[in-house]
Amino acid sequence: MSDIVDQINDVHREVGSRRVGEPEEEARTVLLRRTYDAAVEDVWDACTTKERISRWFLPVSGDLKPGGHYQLEGNAGGEIL
Template sequence: MIDIARQLTTVYREVGPDPSGEALGVLLRRRYPAPAAEVFAALTDPDRLGRWYRAVAGDLRAGGDFTLAGGPGGRILQCEPPQRLRLTWGAEPATVDIRLGTDESGEVVLELEHVLGAEPAATALSVGPGWDVRLLALDRFLRGEHTDDPTGWKGSEDVQRFAQHAISAWAAAVSASGIAAEDDLTGARTAALARYAPDVTT
């Protein structure tokens, strides 16, 4: 059973323009009680990725191309173990930039920035909750609680209920950004619930 309240508060969420000011970005920050090298390996080793995210094929080095089973592909733009992984995500100019650091307690701080392109702010609800679920899956993997079927786990009722609350958290982040109309946010919330929590949404 997922401790939804605790898991929601472990993630910092932010929505706004990317550094160029020309594209929408979503930012997540979460701590992990594991060495940076172990977290980085979970992000870049195909066997480990397949146990918490999904199967991946390709060359996971700088300049290499990759494809995720049933998902987007892309190109590795930067791979600097164990601090940074930056890649294209599906259609350009979308990118994902993952940065790892260590806080004063020795825990790894993972910061993930997904730049979506010139999209409305409410679009954050189409990707933010998905990253919440994946960062939760990464936490479970690092704690030795992973499953043999990451896709099935993602579709479980427990995870869908977590996703419901993550959608609300992202809606709050979009509202706090001040760059989205409430009408757009309502429609985006409905679409996100249909995508991430179809079996538990009434």
């Protein structure tokens, strides 16, 4: 059990807001920060590749690039800013 608690505690979390779009509207932002014992390129690939995201989170569909839209299966979706 402590392994799960340690993993949760290893993540820094911030919730904020910013203005986006035309016309500008208020939007919510979420920042999660954690250090991993892995190469930056490998971590980035795990966070931005559909097949790898589904291994550690939920299946995701969409266009995973800035300006694209995503949908987590049975959950949240949105635009990638």
